[in-house]
Amino acid sequence: MKKFIQTYRPEIADTLRLSIPIVIAQLGVVLMGVTDNLFVGRLLGAVPLGAAGLATSLSFLVSCIGVGGLAVVATLVSQAHGRNDSTAIGRLFRAGLWVAGLLSVVLGGISVVVAYNFDRMGQSAEVAKLAGDFMLLLTVSILPLLVFVAARQLCDGLRYPRVAMAITLSALVLNAVFNYILIEGIGPFPAMGLMGSAMATLLSRGFMATAMLLYVYRADLFGEYVRKVVDTRPLTDEIWTILRLGIPGGLTFFFEVATFSLAVVMVGWLGEAQLAAHQIAINMASTTYMMATGISSAAAIRVGAAVGRGSQEGVRRAGIAAFVLSAGFMSLCALLFLTANDWLVSLYIRDNATVAAFAASLVIMAGFFQLSDGIQVVGVGSLRGLSDVNVPTVITLFSYWGVALPMSYVFAFPLGLNVVGVWVGLLAGLTIAAVLLTMRFFRRVRHINPTNVSDAQLAHSAY
Known part of the structure; x- marks a missing residue:
């Protein structure tokens, strides 16, 4: 037992250091849906809350295929980093963004079909209408969500998970602010009601994608992977690998x-x-x-x-x-x-x-x-x-x-x-x-x- 502890103590400590920022970032994404429900429930009542909860749950169910699928990019990046292959890392990053776009189109199409069929799920007419409209706006936000997830794989794969953690926590705060402003109509912003909450999610995810891309492209940490593009061959092989392993x-x-x-x-x-x-x-x-x-x-x-x-x-x-x-x-x-x-x-x-x-x-x-x-x-x-x-x-x-x-x-x-x-x-x-x-x-x-x-x-x- 003593030998086991001596051998694995640094291994466990390293795993713990790496996992904590990832945990916080993932909780931040989940808490956005919780924040939406809290504001909708307190400001709009039970029926809008039920509609928002239903739409959010089904939207997450659809988008989780893309979120889970893109996670393989961090693994491939870490493998390439272990081989000291900076060219492969840069190609995987760019291919991951292409895959995020492709999956957004496919999953967005599925989400639209679901949004237009809430009346077939045994819901009341009011809930079906509100949930359908809410999910349509969430569908638009699938693209920035998956772009953020794809870009963060470079940071996570290179062992810099705190980047995504900081951006996600910032977006969580913005999401709460946007919910209050857009639902109630504060200042020059019109009162959007339930759709204000969906718009808050869209804006927050847009911030996450933009902030992550700006950081990756501007930080010196990632310059050799994203700015010094020396391999201009088509990314077909990398895209196929990500899809084959990610799906x-x-x-x-x-x-x-x-x-x-x-x-x-x-x-x-x-x-x-x-x-x-x-x-x-x-x-x-x-x-x-x-x-x-x-x-x-x-x-x-x-x-x-x-x-x-x-x-x-x-x-x-x-x-x-x-x-x-x-x-x-x-x-x-x-x-x-x-x-x-x-x-x-x-x-x-x-x-x-x-x-x-x-x-x-x-x-x-x-x-x-x-x-x-x-x-x-x-x-x-x-x-x-x-x-x-x-x-x-x-x-x-x-x-x-x-x-x-x-x-x-x-x-x-x-x-x-x-x-x-x-x-x-x-x-x-x-x-x-x-x-x-x-x-x-x-x-x-x-x-x-x-x-x-x-x-x-x-x-x-x-x-």
Whole structure:
């Protein structure tokens, strides 16, 4: 144990340093949607809040394919950096921006189709109209969002994640200001009501994309990658590589997000009290999950850098450090959920004993699946560092849609476990994903040739 601690203490410390700014940046993006809902709910009421929440959730579900898909660029950049290949880094950066544009068109088209079909989702006419208009404006903001995500991959891949963190936090403040001004109509600005909140998101994302591009192109840190363009060949190969590796990664993210979205629908069939309790518990679990995603991103970057150096031992150590760090953090969260569940629920609700009772039991369930959730997301990130994305996509599809959702339905309805049954199914799916993804990572590490690690070897999963 002492030798293990001596060996992995610097590895874990480095992973932690890299992951903290990424966690803050990712939380900032999520909190923008929370900010929109807070302002809409307080200033406009329940119906606009419901419409905005519905549109925001579905817009995130669509755009997460692009956000998750572009994350592979940071891994490829870290691999190229490990090889000291500055030309490849510059080409990957430019190719990432092209892919962001392409995905914006495709995902924007899907978003428009959804926006014009809210009336087919069983919503009231007023909610369908408001949500459709809200989502159309959010559709426009997909482009600046993905441009920001693509540009930040250069910073993250080169281990400068604080850039995106600072820009995201600034945008979060601007989003709150824009919400207040545009919803209410302060000064020379007309009162836009609900559309003012959507416009605030568009303006905030536009700021994020502009600020990130300006920083990257003007900072001396990145000058050799973005200003000194010495390779003017077409970016076709890099664009195809990002799409080939990124689309499965984006779908992996989509499958997980969609699973929890469908679980909400399933809980809604059980009753309003169960739905409210589920929202309380899932909000807590989602917060801890976002912390683990930062560790996952750090794992992808550190594993990718070790791949670029051709270091099998470096790959193994980077992966183990991320697994240990995530397991330790999520175990502490689990302990909190299991021992302070009633107190945590009281922070959300105090005047409804039925909801509080349901929520307290679900927080205990959330405590049980903390470890599985943290391990599976780090498994995805570590495998992304190896450019292994196809098999993990199949694993997540099987775990979430083949196991979690069917089991959730069976335990909740035929077996009569109510809302707890839904969470039993989610726990089963997350656990299976964690086991299979972890096994996959260590199997891949054993097959790495430490003297000759090629992109082709890592990008294709033949076993």
